[in-house]
Amino acid sequence: MTLPLEATLPKVQRASGVVVDVRALQAHDHASRGIGRYTFELITAIEQRDPTLVRAFVADPMFPMHEQMLRLLPTGKLRRSDDPEFTAHPPRVFHVTSPFVEGDRPAAILPEWARGTDTFVVATVYDLIPARFPEIYLSDPTIASIYHARHEFLRTCDSLFAISEATKMDFSELLGIPADRVVTIHGAAAPQFSSLPAAEAEQGGPATEEDLRHRVLKRYGGTTDQATGYVLCPTGAEWRKNLDRLLQAWAALSPALRTSYPLVVQCHLQPDAREHLLARSAELGIAAQVVFTGAVSDAELIDLLRGATLVVFPSLYEGLGLPILEAQACGAAVICGDNSSLRELVSDPSARFDAESVPDIASVIERFLLDPRARQELATTAVDKRYQWSEVARLVADTYKKYLDAPFDSEVIAAAQESGVVSRPFRLALASPMPPQLCGPAGYFADLVKYLPDLCELTVFTSADPLEVQLPREVRVERLDALEVIEAIEGPFDEVLYFLGNSEFHIAELLQLQRRPGAVFLHDARLTILYTEMHRRYPNLMDETFGQALHRMYPGRYPAPMGGAQYLPLDEEGVFGVLMVADVARLATRLFVHAEHAADLIELDCGRRAEVLFPIPCPVAEQSEAERHDAPAESHPEKSTGRPLIASFGFVSPAKRSELLVDLMQDLPQADLALVGHSGESFLEDLRTAAQAQGTADQVTVTGKVASSEYQDWLSKTTIAVQLRLFSNGESSASVGETLAAGIPTVVTDIGTFSEYPDDTVVKLPRNVSRLELAKALSDLLADEPRLAALSAAGRAYAARNTYQLAAEKLSSELSQSALNSGT
Template identity: 25%
Template sequence: MTPQYASVSVCGVVSTFYDAIPLIFPKDYFTSHAARAFHTQCLQNVIRSDGVIAISESAARDLYLYTGYDLAKTQIVYPLVEDRFRKINPEELNSFSAPSLKDIDLSQRFILSVTGIHRSKNVKTLLEAYMQSLSLIGREIPLVIVLPSEGARLEFIRQFGTPLNVIPIAAVSEEELAYLYNRADFVVQPSLYEGFGYPVAEALSCGAAVITTTSSSLPEIAGDAALLVDPINVEEMAQAIVTLATDRGLRAELKQRAITRARLFHDPTALGTATYEAYKRVARSECRASPDRRPIAAIWSSMPPLDCGVADYSRELVDALAATHDVDVYVDGKYRPDAFIPTCARYRHPRDFDLLPEPTMNIFQMGGRSYQQFMYEPIRRHRGTVVLHDLSMSLGFYFLAKGGDALNEFEDKVVLPEGEHAHKEYGRMLAQFRDPPRDVLDGFFDRHKLLRWLVESTDSLLVHTEPLRSQLKEEYPDANTRTIRMGATDMLPKVRHLPMQSWRQALGIKPNALCIGCFGIVDKWKRLDLVARAFEELCNQYPTSVLLIVGRAYDAEYRQKLEALTKESRFGERIALIDYASPNAFHALMALVDVVVNIRWPSRLGMSAILVRALAAGKPTIISDIPEWREIPEEVCPRVTPGETALKQLSALLIGFASDPATLKAHAMSARKWFLSNGTLDAMRADYLSEAPRKQ
């Protein structure tokens, strides 16, 4: 099951759960972070399902034990065993041709095990038990081990060598495997864990006597048709092998029981009926009205892993609203979104909107990146609330239209609604410049925000700063504009357990050194070159200081400028440019630094998610003195005034923090206090519930 299928749906979801082996043997399965993340995504989808089909009672129990999934929503449905696994009559058996088995003398007695080399298969215990039994059963009964592939056979030899009387084989067809089940004296399945145990079910279907273990689903599948042993007790397994090898009557009895037991796994009607009932039960619950059904919030946005601030913001907003709402998250379907969303949230495709119950809140998260372009038509079709993250988003849409050869459509849908004056100026610009230079475009889009189409298509526009709301109201007096707080996840619980001092030491940061962090997109607007020069001034007095610049640079020229500045600096080895940090690494790096510098100009009148996250982490944060951030007290965030004195001011602030730990601590406490009062997800949710128009 791939993550996107179970989490993007317009109906109830039923997942099939096979086993919990990766959770029980994590070191063997999760050999990389990617493997762990992918399995976690798949498991999250199962947990979010409206119903689950489990292939055994054992699998259902494990799903509950490891995830807490409601057993009442789980249906046990045994899978079918192929009909080729059957009791073969003696004449057919004697005439069977098995080319891949030609090098093995199968006319004699042998013990069979169909297994693998994974630790859960417990091959080592089987080999030890077989070796113990040899002194009593003799060498005339070899152990034939069927492995799933030639690679597995070679790995078996690498791990275990070529044990006496043991014959590892591979690349066996199902017909040949059925032949082996029928020919074998008995079958040993020594697994530590199976979700179902196909080799046991196949062996029983062929009328074989079976030894298996008391672990997981194996007693459930074998019933009274097998000898059960402790999977980690070598002596007990060896004794069972000796017993079956020497007791012809017991073998015959088990073979007779096997045929009866195997009927459970050859009933397609029972399988179909049980599967249908599982789906019908979910479909019925979907249609049944629920008096205590929670209100629905529809969120249209880009989502992680897309690398943009709107995606990160929306991921946290989903967390916030999930406390009170079921959340439908509409994405454009061109990527696999992050599966780590609350169980009451689902990903939806835009075409699903008309098929679903009407939400009480319909919210669009709009920025100027290509990731948000898919919302243009839905905004016009499904009126709602738009949260405006970027006042200059129309410039971004212009570049997208230009790259997609869609400037005519851009003119019709975005420029023309702005009015005659803007439309004529746009026409003159294109007449003068076939490809307008950036400064000309900046001038035009600074004079004309081209948001009239948005104002006319929405119930209200929400922004995160009062200066931005005031400017919107000035340019579009009829717009219903409101201000809401920007919230962020509380970082401290995430990072308290991390070994910060040892990490700082590993990065070469001395115990009392000041570590400065700059986070987010690397752009000239953020004045990181000025930060680097101020850092050099700091190092003249405190040479052990460290500067971390964490974020991707979409402006290659500016990135090269920073790299050159770093190389030229006498303290360049104290500056680290980190291109990308995963969410967990971001949290760790934010916790690791002592001070955050988050300056930018000219003003764009928007709030900064990095700023809120820094305050959440309790970090003294130096900001620029621009209108949108003046509501934050200076004792929380000291200011740098844009202009000629900015370098001197920033250098002085950094040196002050390095020289006065008490001031550093006081600012850290003020930062944390401000966050708890103004920047939590609870505060953001309260504003959304208060300010976003709701349908009753």
């Protein structure tokens, strides 16, 4: 399903040129660090290569005007991303320089003007380290949801720039992105990072390496009288930088070696991090031979690199390893961890170590400190030309030009010129319980999701753990509490649809609906249990009690004491007709139900009539009628008696008259009974005990929760399904849809939505049917083969007219048309 994007074509120019996002130079945690440095140098190199290639550099008004961004002012191309110029004249290429950048508030990655079909989107990705180590970086569910939302953006990009081959491989391994969509562009040190020029000595600079080392150690508080050099670690105070293992390795070196070559750790340190590292150094007995510089300027860093006897980079994982390139550019000998992109930068295997092995780190450091010739060979190894900014800029520019030269879709343009609109997919967010959560709507959604992804761009939101969700096809699944954040990042969905029912499994959806209104599909017209459980489980989230909520929704309607116990007894809510649906009806942008009965109840309750799009759908039967009857009896080892099987499917409860069905078997010795579904274990055990007491234990099976395959097995062996109700919540039964689709003659209570089934499709019995009346009806039906066959055929025909595929098509069509009419 697609939606038009309004475009007044005479005023909108054809997309052209390249626009580059510069939020990597705005966010403070990026701007002055590696990503910011990389972005600025790349932009500089592109401008030097072809100053006409990039049309504009756009700054996000939600981010600071950081000093690093302001360095682009001399280009004359710095613009705000909300400049009307870009809406009137969108770019052909939009380059996102840091898709994982974050401001103080979530912000959309793409401006609206960069989402059109004529704009190609490319992005630079520096690493996927959080995805590689989720236990370290993604333990917070909200952070994980935000991060995974960025992954979805990456999957939509036309091309991705990886800064190393290791990162390119991570795209394939971790995100499943094809290699042909990823361009490895590498990176380089800034021009100021170079070995000491001779001219500097003539101008009064340090004349010798020894003088430079002396100056560095003196500046940062190191002991200079016994030191003949120093080992430098340019790093950060972060888990993967592996500082603790480096300190342990340093402690493993001989005291004489540590004294001759003290360790200088260069990184920005917060006070608590500095205190921790100083304490750790003292604990290891190396405090006198370790110096922590804190943050340094580029000039100071260059001095540190030029004067170092050896540079050690013990990181556990990197996207590139810019400090290594900077050290190599300054003529330093560099050793590093044998992992990730570091293998690409330090090609000599002897100069790499197992970064998780303290002895190996110590061994390689010691070997190169004691072998000047090996250090010299390492320091003089030429840096590959791919690690030059001119080469990086060439690769990026070539990708820009590929898209700038790409032909426009002539059919899209012609249609747009004629109708004034272009199209994009309808974006639907769907919030619902999901399998393996034990509630009817979870299974309902699993059947619906077989078809919805073919009709719209679907994102599923759930209170379940997304990693545990079990759906029949691949679809994007996010945590429900990340909905607003994802909309802020990716732009609003065209519609958000909540599936709500009368159980604790829908609490998160109801709370989210209050924060972000959307369309609602009600599985039950009565929501009293939902409100009871919400107030019982999360009283701290409520600003009122259950009783107060009842009387606020319906002032003066019910006796004042009602709800005071923070729940309603079943008989009381039935007698007074309490639904507690008013808040949902008020918040819902559209309100859907499966039956006219439910719509009637809601309209009487709060004055809003819900829409009936379709009756509750029926699944595709897994067996034909012939296969169902021909299946071997052994498929049910519990019930191989040869007697016909009467079964009730779905949640087992007093409201579904489960006790009556067990009692009934005293009057039906010629049949067996199966109650197939979950419930509280004590209630299930009470039913088994009752069967034992009345002498029908050999006829009655109470399964409890069963796997899908076993559920299908019970369907295949059932002769008659009995789906009774003591009262109606305005709900529709998914279980009845399953039994009809399976061709099982089905007996229902003539109440509520069950009354709307065609008379030739189900057998309808009165709500107050007695045990003897029910026994006679079932006995007569078991003896009437022609009627059983007719009911089976009618049930299958009904199911064929009301499939989940047809329901998905109707739902998608209605919601997309609604979004179109509202102008979203």
